[in-house]
Amino acid sequence: xxxxxxxxxxxxxxxxxxxxxxxxxxxxxxxxxxxxxxxxxxxxxxxxxxxxxxxxxxxxxxxxxxxxxxxxxxxxxxxxxxxxxxxxxxxxxxxxxxxxxxxxxxxxxxxxxxxxxxxxxxxxxxxxxxxxxxxxxxxxxxxxxxxxxxxxxxxxxxxxxxxxxxxxxxxxxxxxxxxxxxxxxxxxxxxxxxxxxxxxxxxxxxxxxxxxxxxxxxxxxxxxxxxxxxxxxxxxxxxxxxxxxxxxxxxxxxxxxxxxxxxxxxxxxxxxxxxxxxxxxxxxxxxxxxxxxxxxxxxxxxxxxxxxxxxxxxxxxxxxxxxxxxxxxxxxxxxxxxxxxxxxxxxxxxxxxxxxxxxxxxxxxxxxxxxxxxxxxxxxxxxxxxxxxxxxxxxxxxxxxxxxxxxxxxxxxxxxxxxxxxxxxxxxxxxxxxxxxxxxxxxxxxxxxxxxxxxxxxxxxxxxxxxxxxxxxxxxxxxxxxxxxxxxxxxxxxxxxxxxxxxxxxxxxxxxxxxxxxxxxxxxxxxxxxxxxxxxxxxxxxxxxxxxxxxxxxxxxxxxxxxxxxxxxxxxxxxxxxxxxxxxxxxxxxxxxxxxxxxxxxxxxxxxxxxxxxxxxxxxxxxxxxxxxxxxxxxxxxxxxxxxxxxxxxxxxxxxxxxxxxxxxxxxxxxxxxxxxxxxxxxxxxxxxxxxxxxxxxxxxxxxxxxxxxxxxxxxxxxxxxxxxxx
Numbered sequence: 001x002x003x004x005x006x007x008x009x010x011x012x013x014x015x016x017x018x019x020x021x022x023x024x025x026x027x028x029x030x031x032x033x034x035x036x037x038x039x040x041x042x043x044x045x046x047x048x049x050x051x052x053x054x055x056x057x058x059x060x061x062x063x064x065x066x067x068x069x070x071x072x073x074x075x076x077x078x079x080x081x082x083x084x085x086x087x088x089x090x091x092x093x094x095x096x097x098x099x100x101x102x103x104x105x106x107x108x109x110x111x112x113x114x115x116x117x118x119x120x121x122x123x124x125x126x127x128x129x130x131x132x133x134x135x136x137x138x139x140x141x142x143x144x145x146x147x148x149x150x151x152x153x154x155x156x157x158x159x160x161x162x163x164x165x166x167x168x169x170x171x172x173x174x175x176x177x178x179x180x181x182x183x184x185x186x187x188x189x190x191x192x193x194x195x196x197x198x199x200x201x202x203x204x205x206x207x208x209x210x211x212x213x214x215x216x217x218x219x220x221x222x223x224x225x226x227x228x229x230x231x232x233x234x235x236x237x238x239x240x241x242x243x244x245x246x247x248x249x250x251x252x253x254x255x256x257x258x259x260x261x262x263x264x265x266x267x268x269x270x271x272x273x274x275x276x277x278x279x280x281x282x283x284x285x286x287x288x289x290x291x292x293x294x295x296x297x298x299x300x301x302x303x304x305x306x307x308x309x310x311x312x313x314x315x316x317x318x319x320x321x322x323x324x325x326x327x328x329x330x331x332x333x334x335x336x337x338x339x340x341x342x343x344x345x346x347x348x349x350x351x352x353x354x355x356x357x358x359x360x361x362x363x364x365x366x367x368x369x370x371x372x373x374x375x376x377x378x379x380x381x382x383x384x385x386x387x388x389x390x391x392x393x394x395x396x397x398x399x400x401x402x403x404x405x406x407x408x409x410x411x412x413x414x415x416x417x418x419x420x421x422x423x424x425x426x427x428x429x430x431x432x433x434x435x436x437x438x439x440x441x442x443x444x445x446x447x448x449x450x451x452x453x454x455x456x457x458x459x460x461x462x463x464x465x466x467x468x469x470x471x472x473x474x475x476x477x478x479x480x481x482x483x484x485x486x487x488x489x490x491x492x493x494x495x496x497x498x499x500x501x502x503x504x505x506x507x508x509x510x511x512x513x514x515x516x517x518x519x520x521x522x523x524x525x526x527x528x529x530x531x532x533x534x535x536x537x538x539x540x541x542x543x544x545x546x547x548x549x550x551x552x553x554x555x556x557x558x559x560x561x562x563x564x565x566x567x568x569x570x571x572x573x574x575x576x577x578x579x580x581x582x583x584x585x586x587x588x589x590x591x592x593x594x595x596x597x598x599x600x601x602x603x604x605x606x607x608x609x610x611x612x613x614x615x616x617x618x619x620x621x622x623x624x625x626x627x628x629x630x631x632x633x634x635x636x637x638x639x640x641x642x643x644x645x646x647x648x649x650x651x652x653x654x655x656x657x658x659x660x661x662x663x664x665x666x667x668x669x670x671x672x673x674x675x676x677x678x679x680x681x682x683x684x685x686x687x688x689x690x691x692x693x694x695x696x697x698x699x700x701x702x703x704x705x706x707x708x709x710x711x712x713x714x715x716x717x718x719x720x721x722x723x724x725x726x727x
Contacts, residue, residue, distance in 0.1 A: 007051050008032075009075075013064035016071055023068060027093065031075045034092070038079045046150035051188055054078060060142040064179075064338065069093075070135045072098040077139055080105045096133070103129025103136035104143070122381050123169065127383070136339065137173060141182060144170045148189040150331060163193035172387030178306035178339025187246040195249070199257055202245055206265070213242070217266055220317060224270065224285070224325075224362065231284050236271040236330060243267050243324075269326045271333050275300060277312050278327045285325060289315035292322065297443075300332070302393060302401050308336055367493065377635060381468065385581075394445045407440045408466045414449045415470040425453040438464050456481075464630055479634050483531055490534030507571075520546050536614050596620050602627040603727065605652040607705025612639035650702035654708055655683060655727035659697040661720040662688050667696065673718060674700055677711045 009032045013025050035054055042050040058074030070094060079088065080101060090098035106122045129136040144166055153160050167190035174183040192199045206213075215238035243265055252258075270281055278300060289727055295314035303309045310328040317323040328336065389402035394413055402416040410430070414421030427450035428435055441447065457477045465471055491505070498504050505526070514526060521538055523529035532538040552559040596612075602624040604610050609625040614637040623630040624640060630638075660666050667686055674681055683699040702708045708726070715724045 005643060007049065007055060009055070012055060012059050012062055012071070012075075015059055016068070016537055020068060025068070027068065027072055031072045031093070034084070035075050037077065038082045038084055040462045042082070042151070045147075046153040048150070050078065057139070057142045060145060061138065061660075064138070066138060067133070069097045069100065070138055072097050073104065073143055076101055077143055081139045097382060099129075099133055100135050100139060100327065103133065104139045108324040111294065115376060116380070119165075120377075122384060123380060126643065134177075136342075137177065141170060141174055141177075141179070141186075145182065145185060145189075146187060151189070151193055163190040166190045167194065168384045169387070172384070174339075176306055176387060178304075178308050180308075180337055180339065181641045184244040184246075188244050191246040191249060198249060199245065200247060206242065206245070206248075213266060216318070216321070220266075220323060223288075223318065224268065227284055227288055228270070228281060228442075231280070233277050233281055233284070235281070236273065238271070239269045240266050241269070261456045266325065267324045269328070269333070271330055273329065275329060278329065281327050282311050282313060285313065285327075287314060287316050291315050295324075300328075305390075305403055306339060308339075310336060338710070374461040383468070391443075392441050392445075393443045394441045396446050397446060397448050398439075404441060405466045409441065410435065410437055410439060410449065411461055411466045412465050412467045412470050413447045415465075415467065415473055417449065420474050421449055421451060422470060423457055423477060424451040424453060426450055426455040427726060433550060437461075459632070475634060480636065482535075484532030486531045488525060488534065489530070490530030493533050493540060494530060494543065497540070517546055534622070556557060581627060596622060599623045599627070599629070601629045603654050605654060605702060605705050606643045607708075610641055610643070612641040613637055651680065653699055653705065654689060654702055655697060655699050655723045656712070656715070657727065658698065658715060659722040659724075660696060660718075660723065662692045662694045663720050666720045667693060669718065670696060670698070670715065670721070673714055674698065674711055677707075677714060679707070679711055 009028050013028055016025055016028065019246075031506075035051060039050045039054070044050045044053040046053070053076050054077065057077060058071050061071050061074040073310070076084075076089070076093075076097070079089070079395040086102050089101060095163055103126065126136065126140065147162065148166060151162060154162070166186050171183050171190065174186060185460065221238045221240055225235065228235055248265060272278055272281060282296075292314040297312040300309050300311055308720065309332040310326045312324065312326055314322055314324045332538070376727055388405055391406035392404045392408055394402050394404060394408075396402065396417065402413055404412050404416065411422060411425055412427030413428070414425035425437070428437065428439070428440070429448040429450065430439060430445050432446075457474045459478060461474050462471060498508070505514070508517065509526070517524065518524070518529055521529055521532075521542070523532060523538075529538065533540075533543060534666050596605060597620075599613075599621045604624045604627075609623050611627075611630060612620040612622055613630060613633055615621055620639060620641070633696050658670055660670065671681060671684065680701040681698060682701060685698075686694050686696040688694055700711065702711065712724050715721055
């Protein structure tokens with residue numbers, strides 16, 4: 001085990017002095033001494049001294065040729081969690097360093113109602129800090145890289161959690177900054193822990209073909225150099241390097257092909273002197289090898305949002321193997337590898353470049369577009385969606401490029417221009433002709449958005465859009481619209497109930513009684529109460545209990561006793577667990593007296609993971625957690641619900657779809673098997689298909705999920721049954 005006493009900053013200062021000539025590096029020693037005092041004998045999760053981790057983070061930042069404040073932040077990035085006050089850091093090292101460390105420190109000491117909510121707030125805090133100072137992200141990325149390098153030391157569960165967050169968030173953020181080497185490192189390390197078997201298999205296969213691959217690389221480089229030289233182009237260098245593991249794995253999955261059919265395992269890079277030579281080299285390559293249609297990309301004339309510039313082409317090279325070739329200048333190559341660090345804005349005496357300004361502005365726009373997203377899951381999904389690499393590069397009529405994911409629609413394009421343009425998008429012209437809003441954009445399309453002041457977002461748009469920005473904006477608008485409807489409906493309900501006792505909201509406000517009512521119903525304001533009444537969160541029965549005189553409430557309760565059990569379930573309140581319309585007991589966290597109904601779109605049964613959805617004035621509908629209809633709704637109207645543990649023999653209707661061989665008697669065999677498992681068949685129908693199979697739809701009544709799984713398992717074991725699925 002490495003001893004803390006043997007650690008020092010000499011190597012770090014050497015790294016820093018290579019690019020920080022003439023700058024006083026004594027603050028490194030001062031920061032190191034503070035880190036030693038604070039961390040002392042503290043261990044990193046790897047088991048090594050935490051000081052070693054801090055030193056490695058700082059060294060990574062120094063190797064990226066970053067400024068002194070960023071390097072110091074690498075040394076001190078963990079001190080706030082160990083008790084150092086921000087004010088003390090600011091007094092000792094200045095505002096810039098204190099801001100970086102504060103922004104890169106996770107939220108601690110605050111309780112959240114779920115782990116997901118805590119994660120979302122940490123990401124939200126980080127993004128806000130990044131928008132103010134991009135160096136926050138550089139420290140976070142260096143910190144995460146060092147954590148990923150020692151992930152073997154933690155449990156399998158923690159490995160998966162950290163690797164998933166790294167793959168979904170930090171690797172895309174590194175890509176957004178254009179730091180290619182860091183993105184590749186984070187992706188490959190995440191791949192190692194997310195898919196260990198596939199990682200080991202792919203590593204072994206690549207190592208096994210190393211000698212053959214090197215011969216092929218040498219052959220291609222020789223041909224490229226000779227052809228370029230014969231056309232008076234003298235490349236600075238030609239490189240052939242294996243693609244990183246995760247990019248190969250993605251290709252295997254996306255194209256569903258075996259390893260042997262991935263021919264472009266090696267990417268070739270040609271570095272030339274000028275932009276003109278980039279285009280000349282491309283012509284020479286295409287004159288010798290046929291290009292693959294749709295795989296020529298010009299990022300020189302239209303750079304990526306992270307300032308990446310290069311010419312890409314895929315050709316059928318020697319022996320018919322597909323090879324990817326990138327052509328760029330020396331400056332382009334440096335920016336492609338180092339990204340924002342290649343011309344760092346905080347270096348002494350250097351101004352922020354226009355390209356960097358655009359990059360920082362895009363990150364700020366990301367933060368602004370997500371300000372109204374409150375649901376933790378929706379927020380994290382939106383962040384990760386916004387960070388996905390674009391596949392489509394479409395243009396406005398004046399030539400401005402908008403980067404979008406694959407299969408994006410004109411609505412996505414409209415929201416990429418401005419949220420107001422998206423909200424009022426009524427149509428679009430692509431390449432001069434009118435297209436429907438469901439049209440899928442392609443790279444190179446010139447898109448003109450048609451707007452109308454009378455057009456507003458529709459729920460159906462959520463099925464058309466691909467960008468998280470568009471989804472977040474549409475949901476936000478729909479939430480506001482539903483809130484306004486709920487407010488209006490709630491006001492009408494309250495006025496109607498108050499009229500029964502010759503009162504009104506106006507009279508209650510004037511008398512001051514409204515304050516007591518809000519307190520009793522746990523509402524922050526009158527509007528809050530009205531929205532909850534209109535949306536069904538506060539039932540009419542709860543409202544009556546607090547609004548009407550006691551004698552009227554008692555009279556209604558007397559009437560209630562005469563109603564049938566099924567009818568009275570609508571009126572009964574303050575009883576846990578609540579009963580669904582079918583009599584099944586469901587618990588709702590923190591809420592009593594709600595009318596419950598089982599959703600017919602997914603028909604959940606006891607044992608399924610379920611979510612409650614507050615309907616407009618009709619109580620709560622229960623859906624399976626993975627229900628497609630539920631996912632199209634506003635997550636803010638979801639409730640945590642669970643099945644009651646009360647014993648019961650209620651029957652639940654479930655639809656099964658059975659695919660079977662079209663054999664004589666198979667229909668009767670399936671019916672008999674279901675009956676043998678003590679399940680009642682409610683409906684059954686069948687039809688044959690062109691491939692001579694029988695598709696059978698059968699609605700059965702089951703007690704719970706275990707009962708359903710038993711039936712499904714027995715059906716799948718039948719000789720002539722091909723598959724069984726549940727609605």
